[in-house]
Amino acid sequence: MAREPVLYPRIYPWYVVLATLDVLLTWLILTSFHGIELNPIAAGVIHSGGMPAATFYKFATVMFVLWSCEYIGRRRLLAGRRLAFYAVVANCVPVTASMAQIAIAGHS
Numbered sequence: 191m192a193r194e195p196v197l198y199p200r201i202y203p204w205y206v207v208l209a210t211l212d213v214l215l216t217w218l219i220l221t222s223f224h225g226i227e228l229n230p231i232a233a234g235v236i237h238s239g240g241m242p243a244a245t246f247y248k249f250a251t252v253m254f255v256l257w258s259c260e261y262i263g264r265r266r267l268l269a270g271r272r273l274a275f276y277a278v279v280a281n282c283v284p285v286t287a288s289m290a291q292i293a294i295a296g297h298s
Contacts, residue, residue: 197263201274202256208281209252215288217241223295229284 196202219225220236227233227244235247255277263270 197260197267198271198274201271201278202259204278205255205274205281206252208278208285209248211285212281212288213241213245213248215285215292216244219288219291223291225291 216227216232220227220241227236232244232247236244239246255273259270259274259277261270262273
């Protein structure tokens with residue numbers, strides 16, 4: 191049984207890399223800088239199960255978004271591409287904020 195290739199192979203790696211950076215930078219800020227998680231859902235997950243649970247939660251959401259892009263994209267190609275693109279943009283926000291916090295803390 192042959193499988194169809196993914197629809198947006200140039201966008202998905204960026205999404206996964208940014209999601210990974212989000213988890214790593216969150217861990218760094220929480221452990222090295224005694225920061226807090228601002229996302230209330232993620233904060234609850236971290237409080238309940240620590241960073242292993244947060245990592246699982248993050249990548250469960252990644253898998254859901256990737257599945258959604260494929261599902262929507264197979265029906266409306268441009269809509270799926272836009273969703274994938276916006277997922278990348280959305281993940282830039284916490285990564286950029288985390289990097290800024292680390293830079294500021296490093297200069298203090």
